[in-house]
Amino acid sequence: MKKYFLLPLTLLLALCFQAAAQIGVNQPGIKQRRPLPPEYGRVVIGQNVDNPQLSPVVFEHWIHRSMFTCRVCHVDIGFAMKANGSGITPSDIQRGYYCGACHNGRMVHADKAVFAGCSLHETVADQERCDRCHSYGKVAKSDYNFARFSANLPKERFGNGIDWEKAEVQGLIQSTDFVEGISVRRTSLAVQKDFALNPKVESMPDIIFSHKKHTVWNGCELCHPEIFFGVKRGMTKYTMVDIFQGRSCGACHSTVAFPTMDCQRCHSRPVQQ
């Protein structure tokens, strides 16, 4: 008698497990794995449809932001703020645009020539160089080691585990804001005043927004008007849901800059009793 129940029961259980797994896959809002410190800010730049043998590019923000401001790449060089948003082709890079603005084999950084990006005539010997960027699913050679790099930098709880703001203020990193032949020569920036934003939730500390801290990295045109388009302060409402979904502050603070789970870094003014 037991035999007759065992098979349907096993099938039923298998179906239940499958259904549960499907719900887990399809339902939005399922908790994602938090990236490890070296992985935070990592961007995978899509499959090359013209050459499917070439792996996607794995771009590490931490290496690049330790040397350059956000503005150099996202304003002067013209990288979009979303992965795969720029439509970069190998030809663009060969001609000295996008990655090729620096990865041209001529630019010198820290007494070392920056390795060249995509080349016109690839040989087998070039494969190792290609793999330095086109490294998705591979163990790529790199001159930089995250643990060594971050060892002496101020610590932070989330994101890369690095307090980039302090590192910049203390001069532990020097982020270049100009690339010869690409950047526009600008005068020094007249910094706007910091201001407070009132959260909607009662008893939640106010947000102190510092223009100074942000313009060091971004200038003005990276945020206005593309990310923050409201002209009158306080008139455009940004909810935490928007931010979690990568809009407004979330454009950077869910991807590269310290993440939104570090609440008190923004909600920093004590509640007035």
Added chain:
Amino acid sequence: MRKLAIFVSVLAFLVPGRPWVAAQSQPQAPANSAEQQAFLREFNDACSQTQDAMLLTKDELKDLVRRCDALVPRLTKLDDTQRKVYKRRLEQCRGLFAYVLDTKKDSDK
């Protein structure tokens, strides 16, 4: 079967869109053409003022927006890559001037 494999290989070789072939056959844009240089000079001159946007008067901002708008049709004179890059850069630059102008108009109300 073997014939089919050969046919497919030949076809794959002839199909356009392979980057190495595209890169070799693509004519290199004359990077120093007078039109391109004039565009870059004007772009650099106008967009070097984004830092000072908040210090500029409304008339100065209006003039910068006009200069940016005048550059838009000239984008077509650039090659594909430059057009892609400078279209975005111009949008950001013009966008900021227009944004600051709106802010100043709003604060006057």
